[in-house]
Amino acid sequence: MKKTQLILLSAMAGLASFTTAHSQSKKASKNPALFTSVTYQGNDQIYKDNPLESNEFYTPILQGCYPDPAITRKGDDYYMVCSSFAMFPGVPIFHSKDLVNWTDLGGVLNNVEEFNPNVTGISEGVYAPGITYNPHNDTFYMIVTAFSGGLGNIVVKTKDPKKGWGSPIKLDFGGIDPSIFFDDNGKGYIVHNDAPDKGKELYNGHRVIKVWDYDVENDKVIPGTDKIIVDGGVDLSKKPIWIEAPHLYKKDGSYYLMCAEGGTGGNHTEVIFKSDSPRGPFIPAPSNPILTQRFFPRDRKNKVDWAGHADLVKGPNDQYYGVFLAVRPNEENRVNTGRETFILPVDWSGEFPVFENGLIPLEPKLEMPEGVENKTGTNGFVPNGNFTFTENFSSDKLDYRWIGLRGPREAFMSTSKKGLQINPFDTNIKEKKPTSTLFHRQQHNSFTFTTTLDYKPKSETDLAGVVALQNEGSNYVFGVTKKDKDYYVVLQKNSWPSRRGDIISEIVASKKIELDKTINLQITAKGDTYEFGYSLDGANFETVGGTVSGDILSTDVAGGFTGALIGLYATSANDAMPIVK
Structure with missing residues (x-):
């Protein structure tokens, strides 16, 4: 199902009353069930065949349905969010000091009176969040599209993600996959995926990336500032589909726009553009894509596929890293574990960033950042493998x-x-x-x-x-x-x-x-x-x-x-x- 269809379905679902649905769901039986224990045990062959050395860790770092990762940093603290759809609470959030060991902080949207996906299909609800730390006001922003309750695009804020978030602030623009960028001078911008202007859609899957000026004081987009900065994708003549999940970065005085292209599936890729201004024009890198798994045989062993929808962060020792979604299909090419969160180091020594080994078949292990100890699965850290x-x-x-x-x-x-x-x-x-x-x-x-x-x-x-x-x-x-x-x-x-x-x-x-x-x-x-x-x-x-x-x-x-x-x-x-x- 295309995202545009989901938007229409979700809008219809949002017309239902919270009070009615909530009261119906609360009709509880007087015959409760008591579950006294649970054991979940993973048994994937790839981890048996690839045991960790002392200086290694596994990717994906979040196994199971944790797609569409976005990441930000304040000092030595890293925070990462993922899509949750109709799962509750909405937008799971994780914390790390080193990009290897992560703790689960729960969900950002945990108040059912403010985010209520009560009558939506499981793939509706809320997805494709962005998270950004603004050093100018020492505030974290989580922005996301909510397909329930008529919310649309919303932003929530906090000074400390470990202590909870404020109430959703509704933003007055359409489209999906928003993220916020704050420039060196404190000025804010929002970029997001949207439909082409009315009457200008050229083919099925034709999308655009828009930018808005963001009023930081009043938490709203500034009317009339919206501008299309990417039309279709890297090369419109090739009819690229589903340019989405945009993120803005600034490095060495230039602005970089990174997006997913090709749709979440076998043609998924990550591409990069460059400009002298956050409002464009953005020129695609000649080396695109900078991450993909689409070029390799379908029947390859230990296949990882669908790689894309990424975000970048400067990690330990000033080494860049990228988090992204990908899948690990089973022997019948089924995707039962869903889209998971992977990580790779990123080489940004040249003009454009490139995911290290992101253009060859992905491997299950990575070398840990210098000075980091692998503590996954212990002391409250999320396990993997x-x-x-x-x-x-x-x-x-x-x-x-x-x-x-x-x-x-x-x-x-x-x-x-x-x-x-x-x-x-x-x-x-x-x-x-x-x-x-x-x-x-x-x-x-x-x-x-x-x-x-x-x-x-x-x-x-x-x-x-x-x-x-x-x-x-x-x-x-x-x-x-x-x-x-x-x-x-x-x-x-x-x-x-x-x-x-x-x-x-x-x-x-x-x-x-x-x-x-x-x-x-x-x-x-x-x-x-x-x-x-x-x-x-x-x-x-x-x-x-x-x-x-x-x-x-x-x-x-x-x-x-x-x-x-x-x-x-x-x-x-x-x-x-x-x-x-």
């Missing part, structure tokens, strides 16, 4: 990796020494409403996800268990329900072949069980194949439904912009009815 994450939900503060969809997780869950309690909403996973599901991103092509569930459904409309979800119309539900006086585990496949119209629901398999105590549920993925199993003794797992395809959990099949999510799910609106023989 193959890792195991265990959770018993006994901590006072739930890890930020656990997220809601279309609303806050706190609306349906609570934690205690007993575990995680989910109070089921009267909504189904297939509805475009907040569901009572606590999600964790799929971060590996091969993984296991195991949970212990204490729950007894009271009727066939009650179900609790796990889901593997790409969107509301492309997911698997695996859980415990009841039929007459008997308990069952049931596996339901929900698919949306045309990406519109009715969702097709199919019971893959079900099995009657003796539910005397807790039950363990497990999802196992090996590339494109998934299995769903259960255990009543905590040790021996039985697969239900055999091996199923992960195709519907992939972006290239299900559409949209997100990766697969693995969730702890409970509902009082179940329609996954067991097959009774």
Whole structure:
């Protein structure tokens, strides 16, 4: 789906009332589900084949659905944001001192009364943020396009990203992918992607980059200052598509405009332009693109693809680095982990920056900046590579990796020494409403996800268990329900072949069980194949439904912009009815 279509769909969704949707989602059952533990274990072969040396770290630095990264720096502190779409809170933000070790600070847009994606499709909500530190007023700015609640382009500010952000300020311009730049004299500018002037669109995918003067005192664009600074892309005669994600930089007195081109897919690239003024004219570098993976064989080993949508920052020892999105497809070329955040050093010793080794097949390891120690996965730092994450939900503060969809997780869950309690909403996973599901991103092509569930459904409309979800119309539900006086585990496949119209629901398999105590549920993925199993003794797992395809959990099949999510799910609106023989 093109972004213009999403804009129209989101605008329609935004007409729905927050009060109505919120009250509907809050209809909770009196039969809560208790999840007492979770173990997520990554098992990708590439990390087994490429163990780290003491001076190395892995890229991607953020595995799973963390696309569209933007980055800024204040002193020795680096802050990075990513797209979140209808996931909640909106716009995940991370902090680092060295670009290797990152801590998760949660989400920038965490007030549901101000950012509420309650009735949007999963790929709507909010995406393509920019983050900029302004040294002239010691303030951080996060700017983003919000496809919910009629917000449009908004900016939020803070003096300290670790202490939260102010309320959204609505900005009066259209288009998407905005970012803010502050010149040496303190003057502000906004650049963004937009449609060509009316009547001047030359082909499908023809877009432009615009610049506005930004009123820093009043936080608004200055009317009448908008100007097209790139038309189409590097070479309009070649009909380039989707010039987007612009960022302005200044170096040695010149202005540089870096953009993505080619669309988020196999033709994705990063390109650079130069000017004597932030308002152009901008001349493309003769060496474009400066980052891409589009030139290499489709069947290459350990493929990384779709590289682009980047941002630059000066890192340790004055070495430039670029963060960008890319994907790691599985053996069937499926993109189940979604678009992830990668990093590369950037050589800017010449006139134009170039991503080091960004024009050859990307490798999983990088040399660490001088003097930096790899602490990923320890002391609260985000893990990468193959890792195991265990959770018993006994901590006072739930890890930020656990997220809601279309609303806050706190609306349906609570934690205690007993575990995680989910109070089921009267909504189904297939509805475009907040569901009572606590999600964790799929971060590996091969993984296991195991949970212990204490729950007894009271009727066939009650179900609790796990889901593997790409969107509301492309997911698997695996859980415990009841039929007459008997308990069952049931596996339901929900698919949306045309990406519109009715969702097709199919019971893959079900099995009657003796539910005397807790039950363990497990999802196992090996590339494109998934299995769903259960255990009543905590040790021996039985697969239900055999091996199923992960195709519907992939972006290239299900559409949209997100990766697969693995969730702890409970509902009082179940329609996954067991097959009774």
